[in-house]
Amino acid sequence: MKFERTAQDLKSAARAGVLHTEHGEIQTPIFMPVGTAGSVKAVHQRELETDIHAQIILSNTYHLYLRPGTELLEKAGGIHRFNGWNKPILTDSGGYQVYSLAANRKIAEEGVTFKSHIDGSKHYFTPEKVMDIQRSIGADIIMAFDECTPYPCDYNYAKNSVELTHRWLTRCIDRMNSTQSKHGYEQALFPIVQGSVFKDLRERSAEFVASQNQQGNAIGGLSVGEPHEDMYAMTSLVCSILPADKPRYLMGVGTPENILECIALGVDMFDCVMPTRNARNGMLFTTEGIINIRNEKWKEDLTPIDPILGSYASTFYSKAYLRHLVINKEILGAQIASIHNLTFYLWLVNQARQKITEGSFATWKDEMVSKVKRRL
Amino acid sequence: MKFERTAQDLKSAARAGVLHTEHGEIQTPIFMPVGTAGSVKAVHQRELETDIHAQIILSNTYHLYLRPGTELLEKAGGIHRFNGWNKPILTDSGGYQVYSLAANRKIAEEGVTFKSHIDGSKHYFTPEKVMDIQRSIGADIIMAFDECTPYPCDYNYAKNSVELTHRWLTRCIDRMNSTQSKHGYEQALFPIVQGSVFKDLRERSAEFVASQNQQGNAIGGLSVGEPHEDMYAMTSLVCSILPADKPRYLMGVGTPENILECIALGVDMFDCVMPTRNARNGMLFTTEGIINIRNEKWKEDLTPIDPILGSYASTFYSKAYLRHLVINKEILGAQIASIHNLTFYLWLVNQARQKITEGSFATWKDEMVSKVKRRL
Numbered sequence: 190m191k192f193e194r195t196a197q198d199l200k201s202a203a204r205a206g207v208l209h210t211e212h213g214e215i216q217t218p219i220f221m222p223v224g225t226a227g228s229v230k231a232v233h234q235r236e237l238e239t240d241i242h243a244q245i246i247l248s249n250t251y252h253l254y255l256r257p258g259t260e261l262l263e264k265a266g267g268i269h270r271f272n273g274w275n276k277p278i279l280t281d282s283g284g285y286q287v288y289s290l291a292a293n294r295k296i297a298e299e300g301v302t303f304k305s306h307i308d309g310s311k312h313y314f315t316p317e318k319v320m321d322i323q324r325s326i327g328a329d330i331i332m333a334f335d336e337c338t339p340y341p342c343d344y345n346y347a348k349n350s351v352e353l354t355h356r357w358l359t360r361c362i363d364r365m366n367s368t369q370s371k372h373g374y375e376q377a378l379f380p381i382v383q384g385s386v387f388k389d390l391r392e393r394s395a396e397f398v399a400s401q402n403q404q405g406n407a408i409g410g411l412s413v414g415e416p417h418e419d420m421y422a423m424t425s426l427v428c429s430i431l432p433a434d435k436p437r438y439l440m441g442v443g444t445p446e447n448i449l450e451c452i453a454l455g456v457d458m459f460d461c462v463m464p465t466r467n468a469r470n471g472m473l474f475t476t477e478g479i480i481n482i483r484n485e486k487w488k489e490d491l492t493p494i495d496p497i498l499g500s501y502a503s504t505f506y507s508k509a510y511l512r513h514l515v516i517n518k519e520i521l522g523a524q525i526a527s528i529h530n531l532t533f534y535l536w537l538v539n540q541a542r543q544k545i546t547e548g549s550f551a552t553w554k555d556e557m558v559s560k561v562k563r564r565l
Numbered sequence: 566m567k568f569e570r571t572a573q574d575l576k577s578a579a580r581a582g583v584l585h586t587e588h589g590e591i592q593t594p595i596f597m598p599v600g601t602a603g604s605v606k607a608v609h610q611r612e613l614e615t616d617i618h619a620q621i622i623l624s625n626t627y628h629l630y631l632r633p634g635t636e637l638l639e640k641a642g643g644i645h646r647f648n649g650w651n652k653p654i655l656t657d658s659g660g661y662q663v664y665s666l667a668a669n670r671k672i673a674e675e676g677v678t679f680k681s682h683i684d685g686s687k688h689y690f691t692p693e694k695v696m697d698i699q700r701s702i703g704a705d706i707i708m709a710f711d712e713c714t715p716y717p718c719d720y721n722y723a724k725n726s727v728e729l730t731h732r733w734l735t736r737c738i739d740r741m742n743s744t745q746s747k748h749g750y751e752q753a754l755f756p757i758v759q760g761s762v763f764k765d766l767r768e769r770s771a772e773f774v775a776s777q778n779q780q781g782n783a784i785g786g787l788s789v790g791e792p793h794e795d796m797y798a799m800t801s802l803v804c805s806i807l808p809a810d811k812p813r814y815l816m817g818v819g820t821p822e823n824i825l826e827c828i829a830l831g832v833d834m835f836d837c838v839m840p841t842r843n844a845r846n847g848m849l850f851t852t853e854g855i856i857n858i859r860n861e862k863w864k865e866d867l868t869p870i871d872p873i874l875g876s877y878a879s880t881f882y883s884k885a886y887l888r889h890l891v892i893n894k895e896i897l898g899a900q901i902a903s904i905h906n907l908t909f910y911l912w913l914v915n916q917a918r919q920k921i922t923e924g925s926f927a928t929w930k931d932e933m934v935s936k937v938k939r940r941l
Contacts, residue, residue, distance in 0.1 A: 226889070226890075226893045226895060227886075227889065228890055228893075228895045228897040228898075229897075230895060230896050230897065231896040231897065231900070232897070233877075233878075233897065233900065233901075234881070235877060235881070256889065256892065256893055257864075257885070257889045261864065261865055261885065261889075264865060264867070265867055265883075265885070270867075271867075271883075271885070271886055271889075272886055273881055273882060273883075273886070488633075488637065489637055489640060491640070491641055491646075491647075501609075501611060502609075505610070505611070505649055506649060507641075507647075507649075509633070509637065509641070509647070510603075510647055510648055510649070513602070513603065513632065513633045513637075513647075514602075514604055516632065517602045517604075517632055519602060519604045519606060520606050520607040520896060520899060520900070521604040521605075521606065521607065521608070521609065522604075523896060524607070524609065524896070524900065525609075
């Protein structure tokens with residue numbers, strides 16, 4: 190994997206780049222649609238490519254491990270062959286899901302025991318096992334097994350947790366170094382900076398992570414309920430420490446506003462369930478602001494959802510028709526809104542990239558933030 | 566509207582034809598995907614056209630009247646403009662839904678009062694009102710308001726009911742003759758033959774319907790639980806009476822086997838929720854037989870769903886991946902299975918049409934029936 194920086198904004202830490210993987214190039218800054226169980230909900234793989242212009246999608250180790258399981262994924266020749274998405278894929282390590290979804294979890298030095306949220310079956314994740322699972326799944330970028338602290342979190346818990354995450358990181362790297370790709374292409378491990386909202390912990394964690402000299406680095410444990418100011422402060426601090434020549438991935442972020450602000454702080458990669466989850470509830474992110482399509486206001490609006498975007502879902506269907514579908518709980522409503530929101534997110538990061546390249550990012554960002562956060 | 570017969574099978578009553586409407590041609594025999602509320606569930610309009618090769622879809626007066634309502638549909642310029650499906654559309658009259666979905670219904674000579682299944686609001690349908698609603702909706706083919714008898718049904722109830730349906734038909738025709746299309750194109754009214762499974766009632770009803778000299782005729786009140794033999798016997802009887810130079814539409818039928826058998830009896834048009842509803846439960850109709858994709862048997866089957874069909878959903882995704890999606894209740898599972906099943910249904914009627922034209926329908930039909938009904 191190779192990361193090339195192609196432009197640096199002069200008025201912010203924003204930068205543009207290209208991340209080369211064996212499944213293709215990723216133009217950064219980039220947003221990664223979330224396909225938890227190997228499917229971006231309500232979206233066909235063809236639509237991801239042709240309509241949304243996704244360059245990389247994210248899947249989840251915890252979910253894929255439980256179903257369909259590593260045996261079938263290995264037999265298929267890896268996740269790309271299983272789901273037919275032949276461009277880059279990143280898998281989250283499952284750390285966050287073990288804490289947020291699984292029951293009866295017990296964290297120890299060696300690893301975590303938990304019960305499946307699906308059938309209550311007992312499982313045991315260690316850093317080594319999570320690396321092995323991700324070898325079987327076969328994503329291009331795989332994440333270290335960490336503990337994601339909740340918010341709020343007391344200082345001592347956060348301190349012990351970040352230290353455990355660091356010891357686990359060493360074990361993850363050792364396991365990666367002593368094993369090989371199972372599907373014939375390179376897999377890059379991204380370590381994760383933790384430390385909650387405590388400056389000194391974030392600093393130490395960023396320094397430790399940077400010293401591991403992996404091919405990219407991630408910031409975890411943010412967008413878990415803390416004020417935006419804290420998210421931005423921690424992101425800014427960590428970005429100032431993580432090496433500039435490696436891609437930086439801010440996990441689980443966020444709103445269009447969050448993404449623009451964090452691009453300005455030097456982040457290159459984002460993922461979030463928001464565009465798809467909120468789509469299923471009728472919330473649309475558009476180039477003019479946020480629409481709750483269930484509102485009476487849109488009932489007779491026969492204009493396209495968002496003509497600026499030029500994609501099928503955003504231009505073919507009207508707001509009134511989409512509202513009718515969402516109110517009637519028609520599956521097509523979720524489909525249209527999901528494609529639309531993802532198209533918008535990918536359009537937004539692509540616009541940011543262009544503005545960075547042209548040298549006009551800072552002004553554009555301020556205008557855009559005020560636009561994308563307003564409620565229509 | 567004009568119906569041209571292009572071929573007649575010599576060993577059965579099967580025939581091929583072309584139905585010309587102002588929204589395009591329909592090659593018969595044809596299957597019409599059901600889009601109850603103006604959306605074929607889990608399928609984009611683009612997919613209906615490009616992947617499924619649908620030529621006409623069906624919507625429902627009862628549902629569209631309740632939501633979004635005729636005011637909005639008129640404002641949009643009719644259903645085609647509202648949902649973006651610019652090919653032919655047929656609306657069922659809502660008779661069946663008033664009996665199957667609505668609460669507190671009371672049937673009288675003048676019309677039916679009922680409560681909405683959505684919000685319990687009270688409504689009143691008369692034959693005249695249902696014609697007016699269908700004028701507002703603007704389908705190319707609209708159905709008479711009838712009473713659809715349940716199965717089993719005692720003789721006297723069926724007799725009184727079919728007589729009421731006939732009196733209502735006269736009122737529907739009068740209303741159609743005294744009103745005009747609201748959206749600038751022709752709307753054809755199809756009367757409906759009723760009479761449950763009683764030969765004499767079906768005969769009288771078919772004769773009455775035929776004498777009305779409308780542009781097409783329909784057979785209702787079948788596929789409501791009666792044995793297949795009764796369905797075929799009634800269909801055969803009615804087809805022998807309905808004029809050969811008008812299209813014949815068998816409402817709500819059915820399985821692939823039912824469709825092939827009824828094409829052989831002289832039916833030209835079909836609709837059924839089965840391909841989409843069963844898709845959402847993981848049942849696939851394929852060129853080799855019926856698959857319950859939830860079965861363990863398909864867990865590791867990495868072959869395409871049905872390569873014969875050649876469409877995106879049927880060839881791009883594997884059975885194992887589709888099974889994974891269905892087991893995980895991923896929306897994409899419903900999407901793939903729905904497109905696949907509809908593609909199969911349209912493929913089946915198109916094959917039938919070709920065989921009729923080539924003169925080999927009867928032999929092909931028998932082989933195909935034994936194939937399409939077997940469980941894989």
